[in-house]
Amino acid sequence: MLQxxxxxxxxxxxxVAQLGGHPELASDSSHLGLPTTPSIPQNNESDxxxxxxxxxxxxxxxxxxxxxxxxxMIITKAGRRMFPSYKVKVTGMNPKTKYILLTDxxxxxxxxxxxxxxxxxxxxxxxxxMPGRLYVHPDSPATGxxxxxxxxxFQKLKLTNNHLDPFGxxxxxxxxxxxxxxxxxxxxxxxxFGSKNTAYCTHVFHETAFISVTSYQNHKITQLKxxxxxxxxxxxxxxxxxxxxxxxxGKDYPVISKNMVRQRLISSHGHLSGKLGAGVLSSHPQVVxxxxxxxxxxxxxxxxxxxxxxxxxxxxxxxxxxxxxxHRDNTRHLELGCKRPYLDTTASAVSDEHYYRSPPSYDxxxxxxxxxxDALGSREACMYGGMEGEAGGTVxxxxxxxxxxxxxxxxxVQPYPRYGMQTxxxxxxxxxxxxxxxxASAVPHHSPSMQRPHPAPPDLxxxxxxxxxxxxxxxxxxxxxxxxxxxxxxxxxxxRKPGSPxxxxxxxxxxxxxxxxxxxxxxxxxxxxxxxxxxxxTDS
DNA sequence: TCTAGCACCTG
DNA sequence: ACAGGTGCTAG
Numbered sequence: 277m278l279q280x281x282x283x284x285x286x287x288x289x290x291x292v293a294q295l296g297g298h299p300e301l302a303s304d305s306s307h308l309g310l311p312t313t314p315s316i317p318q319n320n321e322s323d324x325x326x327x328x329x330x331x332x333x334x335x336x337x338x339x340x341x342x343x344x345x346x347x348x349m350i351i352t353k354a355g356r357r358m359f360p361s362y363k364v365k366v367t368g369m370n371p372k373t374k375y376i377l378l379t380d381x382x383x384x385x386x387x388x389x390x391x392x393x394x395x396x397x398x399x400x401x402x403x404x405x406m407p408g409r410l411y412v413h414p415d416s417p418a419t420g421x422x423x424x425x426x427x428x429x430f431q432k433l434k435l436t437n438n439h440l441d442p443f444g445x446x447x448x449x450x451x452x453x454x455x456x457x458x459x460x461x462x463x464x465x466x467x468x469f470g471s472k473n474t475a476y477c478t479h480v481f482h483e484t485a486f487i488s489v490t491s492y493q494n495h496k497i498t499q500l501k502x503x504x505x506x507x508x509x510x511x512x513x514x515x516x517x518x519x520x521x522x523x524x525x526g527k528d529y530p531v532i533s534k535n536m537v538r539q540r541l542i543s544s545h546g547h548l549s550g551k552l553g554a555g556v557l558s559s560h561p562q563v564v565x566x567x568x569x570x571x572x573x574x575x576x577x578x579x580x581x582x583x584x585x586x587x588x589x590x591x592x593x594x595x596x597x598x599x600x601x602x603h604r605d606n607t608r609h610l611e612l613g614c615k616r617p618y619l620d621t622t623a624s625a626v627s628d629e630h631y632y633r634s635p636p637s638y639d640x641x642x643x644x645x646x647x648x649x650d651a652l653g654s655r656e657a658c659m660y661g662g663m664e665g666e667a668g669g670t671v672x673x674x675x676x677x678x679x680x681x682x683x684x685x686x687x688x689v690q691p692y693p694r695y696g697m698q699t700x701x702x703x704x705x706x707x708x709x710x711x712x713x714x715x716a717s718a719v720p721h722h723s724p725s726m727q728r729p730h731p732a733p734p735d736l737x738x739x740x741x742x743x744x745x746x747x748x749x750x751x752x753x754x755x756x757x758x759x760x761x762x763x764x765x766x767x768x769x770x771x772r773k774p775g776s777p778x779x780x781x782x783x784x785x786x787x788x789x790x791x792x793x794x795x796x797x798x799x800x801x802x803x804x805x806x807x808x809x810x811x812x813x814t815d816s
Numbered sequence: 817t818c819t820a821g822c823a824c825c826t827g
Numbered sequence: 828a829c830a831g832g833t834g835c836t837a838g
Binding site: 437450451489490491506507508509 | 817819820823825826827
């Protein structure tokens with residue numbers, strides 16, 4: 277059923293992902309077209325094989341700088357952009373084929389972190405995953421020629437800690453580690469949701485992993501943000517003193533803020549502590565897993581550690597994980613059409629069966645129903661989320677108008693369970709309802725266990741299969757308050773009931789799957805970069 | 817920990 | 828000139 281090829285390429289300077297298998301989804305009928313025919317891999321270049329698509333992370337050097345220091349992303353109630361922003365260069369697409377590009381941000385592990393002694397440490401178990409939301413690139417669907425023409429930017433994507441966010445921003449929990457992922461879904465006309473051959477692939481760049489915070493913890497990160505983000509230019513003071521602060525305080529002379537002092541102290545002191553603490557890595561095993569085997573023992577040190585212990589462990593080379601699946605048959609299809617909403621009715625029931633994933637992996641993306649806007653009107657970003665029953669999702673799914681764009685959502689992921697753990701029972705992750713039968717998507721897992729010397733079995737290793745679930749419209753209605761003015765753009769995207777908040781995105785709920793993990797279907801993971809040992813996060 | 821309001825800056 | 832993206836700070 278699945279075919280996969282994997283080719284991972286590690287490029288030196290860039291992280292390129294190539295594809296591996298892709299699942300095809302089978303579908304019935306759908307509005308959207310997914311490819312209907314089962315696709316057999318074709319090798320022509322012109323082909324539509326998703327596996328030939330390569331994705332390079334833009335500004336990788338900058339991402340690496342942050343990664344080495346332990347990237348932090350601010351999350352606020354109103355939504356905050358990521359910096360560095362997620363931009364990619366895509367090649368290898370069929371110029372005429374239409375694709376939907378979307379992003380989701382999944383838990384990198386199941387820990388909660390705290391920043392102590394200038395380094396990140398595990399501080400307990402992660403909170404249940406939030407409803408996963410997808411951010412569909414505003415240009416979606418568009419032809420391969422369009423996507424390849426220039427950089428594909430997800431800079432408008434916003435992160436929030438407001439679980440009831442009405443704007444469609446991606447909801448995250450503070451002090452948790454996350455991994456952004458890029459999904460490329462073929463949206464040909466031929467494909468209908470339900471059609472059997474929908475193919476998609478997922479790319480993961482390790483260097484984009486980050487810890488969400490409500491205020492920066494590591495001064496080094498603050499400085500990198502100020503130095504590189506144009507919007508923070510106002511904080512670039514002279515080295516000596518922060519003139520801006522002085523001005524704010526009405527002084528003529530430079531004043532160093534308490535925070536600055538605090539951070540500087542910490543940071544200087546941190547180097548020391550960091551080294552001490554650097555041994556364990558907790559997360560991101562995935563990246564490392566293939567290349568580095570750490571048995572859980574503190575890594576031998578890598579220079580990268582220098583980076584202070586706070587950095588994420590990672591691969592220093594490229595760290596891109598890529599997987600593609602084609603899925604066919606049973607399952608649900610993605611809705612790609614993007615033009616029609618579809619209702620999803622299925623609920624969750626199905627999902628678990630098909631869906632399996634290796635324990636330590638991310639959940640695969642799911643597709644969910646789309647709500648989407650037509651065209652997303654403004655072409656601003658769209659976020660989709662699926663929520664399953666919880667709170668937000670109250671709106672009846674059935675009736676909800678479906679967004680015109682359908683994109684399936686990928687379910688959010690759940691944290692990786694470590695081996696052996698079955699973690700998520702409590703929170704079932706149901707990414708997608710059953711629309712898709714089974715999809716396999718794989719995601720790298722990060723579990724620490726992966727790092728061990730021996731490569732894990734394929735399935736365990738990285739990919740998990742995912743299945744697509746039917747879209748769940750419900751989430752759309754959940755938001756309590758009306759959209760803010762700034763979000764007006766989004767509103768056009770979704771249909772919503774009067775009074776309901778506007779949302780541009782949907783929620784997916786991603787519940788962590790329970791992790792059965794097995795692999796039934798092949799899941800594969802591809803990585804391109806190699807790893808390196810990077811800074812590690814320490815487990816406490 | 818988190819939030820709101822701020823001054824400063826980019827588009 | 829306006830809208831909106833920044834980190835900072837007090838609370």
